[in-house]
Amino acid sequence: MDTLTSRKPVEAVIAAMGSTTARRPxxxxxxxxxxxxxxxxxxxRVRRLARSVYGLPDAAAFDVLLATNQAQLGCFSRAEKMGLWVLNTPRIPHVAVIHxxxxxGCKVHRFKGRLTLWDVLRHCVQCGTEVEALCVVESALVKKKCTMSQLRRVFDKRRDAAMRRILDKVDPQSQSIAETCGRYFLREAGFNVQGQAAVRGMGHLDLLVEGILGVETDGEKHHNSALAWAEDLRRLNVLTIQDVPTLHIKASDAMYHPDAMVELVRNALRALENRRR
Incomplete structure (x- = not known):
């Protein structure tokens, strides 16, 4: 077979790159x-959009914008596309450019080269709040995109002090972004918090506060089936038998209304202390 017929069509190569546009190099x-x-x-079969920039006939407008500006999706926008936990979707896309x-319509981060996972994580730490960065970094571990030893090794430079502070707060056992946020905000409020605390016969609590109060961060989509409802009832019954009083907090409160969550936990602990005197 000659090389002219064995090469993939240009449009197939562009599509395989996961975009609707591509640069000549x-x-x-x-x-x-x-x-x-x-x-x-x-x-x-393709369009020449600008110098050294080609696109499919139905190229998405945002892909065209990126390609013609020599930009690539970056920071929290890239993290979200990678399936990592992003607490607050950026109001405008974040992009990385060399120039x-x-x-x-974009927030620009200056960067040379192709973005790696490490670059995306670093940009999120530099750009976001501590809890926003924690969600992204923790999810990279939870989703097996990297290991803690890799993170420690990559981010060992002087400029990475903020990342190392994030790594000290990470729990790779976290099961959801709501759990991550709940743990973060409760610890920031001064509580002793254990993530994924084992309870005999039940499994694991999302959080255990001060060793006596369970906290479950419940998201609607994970608790709206017959099977999930039955499992919730089983867990509630076991917690009662094991004498582990437990609060059920909306995932949205753990993520976006931490003051309400903290106050609820504080009141519950106070009630437990009064009851045990």
């Missing part, structure tokens, strides 16, 4: 030639 690296690109444009010039 990236296409050349994947075995295409300028002749391939010229022929694809002439036949209407530092403004990109219309």
């Amino acid at each position: 990236d296409l050349i690296k994947r075995g295409l030639t300028d002749w391939d690109l010229q022929r694809a444009v002439a036949e209407g 530092g010039r403004p990109v219309p």
Whole structure:
């Protein structure tokens, strides 16, 4: 088979890259030639959007914006696309560019090269609040995208002090972003908090506060089936038998209304202390 027929069509190569646009150097690296690109444009299979920028006929407007501005999705926007836990979706997309010039409708981070997971995590720590960064970093561990030893090794530079503070707060056993936020805000309020605390016969509590009060952070979509409802009842009964009083807090409160959650926990602990005197 000759090379002209064995090479993938330009449009197939672009689609395989996970976008609707691509830059010439990236296409050349994947075995295409300028002749391939010229022929694809002439036949209407791809469009030449700008110098060294090509796109599918139905290229998404945002992909075109990124390609024509030599930008790539970055920071929290990239983390969200990677499936990591993003507490607050950015109001406008965050992008990384080498040139530092403004990109219309985007927040620009200056960066040279192709973004790796480490770059995305570093940008999130630099750009967001501590809890926002914690959610992203912790989820990278939970989702097995990296290990703690890798994170410790990569972020050992002087400039990474903020990341190391985040790593000291990470719990790779966390089961959800709501649990991560709940643990963070309760610890910030001064409580002793254990994540994924084992209870005999039940499994694990999301959080155990001061060794006596359970906290479950309940999200609606994970508790709205017959099977989930039955499991919730079983867990509640075991907690009662084991004498582990437990608060059920909406996931949205743990994430976005921490003061209400902290006050509820404080009142529950006070009631338990009064009862045991």
